[in-house]
Amino acid sequence: MAETLKKLKKAVLEGEDDLALSLAQKALEEGAQPLAIVNEAIVAGIQEAGELWKKNEYFQTDMIMSVEAFQVAMGVVEPNLASGETSTAGKVMIGTVAGDMHNLGKMMVVAMLRSAGFHVIDLGEDVPIQTFIDKVKELKPDILGLGCYMTTTMAEMENVIKHLEESSLRDSVRVMIGGVPTSQEYANESGADAWGKDALDAVEKAQRLMGRGELK
Numbered sequence: 001m002a003e004t005l006k007k008l009k010k011a012v013l014e015g016e017d018d019l020a021l022s023l024a025q026k027a028l029e030e031g032a033q034p035l036a037i038v039n040e041a042i043v044a045g046i047q048e049a050g051e052l053w054k055k056n057e058y059f060q061t062d063m064i065m066s067v068e069a070f071q072v073a074m075g076v077v078e079p080n081l082a083s084g085e086t087s088t089a090g091k092v093m094i095g096t097v098a099g100d101m102h103n104l105g106k107m108m109v110v111a112m113l114r115s116a117g118f119h120v121i122d123l124g125e126d127v128p129i130q131t132f133i134d135k136v137k138e139l140k141p142d143i144l145g146l147g148c149y150m151t152t153t154m155a156e157m158e159n160v161i162k163h164l165e166e167s168s169l170r171d172s173v174r175v176m177i178g179g180v181p182t183s184q185e186y187a188n189e190s191g192a193d194a195w196g197k198d199a200l201d202a203v204e205k206a207q208r209l210m211g212r213g214e215l216k
């Protein structure tokens, strides 16, 4: 069983998604605890990939492959986790703004946030402003993550923040933005609470936002 977890961690680290899928199934068949499979193999694998990326030993393509293997393996094990077994570092709702279909960067951010213990609700891509507003109202996330990957869709981020204000929801949620054309400067200008340079930075910023006093 321990050997299977070791192999699964390696499969996630090396982005072998077919292997990660079969090893996750094998670990369950062998009777490994779902939470142990997640923590000791799947999350451990993606975290090690993140460390290699930080040290410039992994490139974006390596990271994307690890994220895919992470997602496939999580897809097998997640339904077996008892409710409440999943993490509580905070609730993050994330989506790519309207008009923008890019999702690879968001996928990486989602995977790293989940590996750090956040409960992440992914609204997908091309998300209309009203959906962000309705979902914030309904699901009350601690943090709203907005992804934008083109200069042509950047204004949508400010619009979402403006609509949060108009709907009297702005004080109830921290807003964290990211994506290729964004910057700390743009985060300041648009009224966001934080900017994430990459997936690891997104996790650090999310942790910081959660530690910033009581969320209303």
Ligand code: B12
Pocket: 060, 094, 099, 100, 101, 102, 103, 104, 105, 106, 108, 109, 145, 146, 147, 148, 149, 150, 151, 152, 176, 177, 178, 179, 180, 181, 195, 196, 197, 198, 199, 200, 202
């Ligand atoms: C792959 C790609 C595509 C793929 C997308 C596949 C997919 N499933 O996402 C396809 C081929 C579909 C595509 C389509 C298009 N694309 Co494109 N695409 C790219 C490309 C090459 C890479 C983007 C990417 O995935 N990067 C890898 C990820 C891992 O990096 P990342 O996105 O930066 O994410 C990191 C950080 O930004 C951060 N982060 C990301 N999201 C978030 C969110 C939060 C909350 C936080 C905190 C942090 C964070 O963490 C991530 C991990 O480190 C870029 C060029 C580039 N170098 O960026 C162009 C690019 C973004 N595309 C561009 C364009 C123009 C288009 C098209 C309009 C092309 C066309 N004519 O059809 C369409 C747009 C369709 C649409 N409506 O969205 C332009 C945008 C130009 C602009 N105006 O700004 C770019 C910049 C290319 C260019 N130089 O012209 N594209």
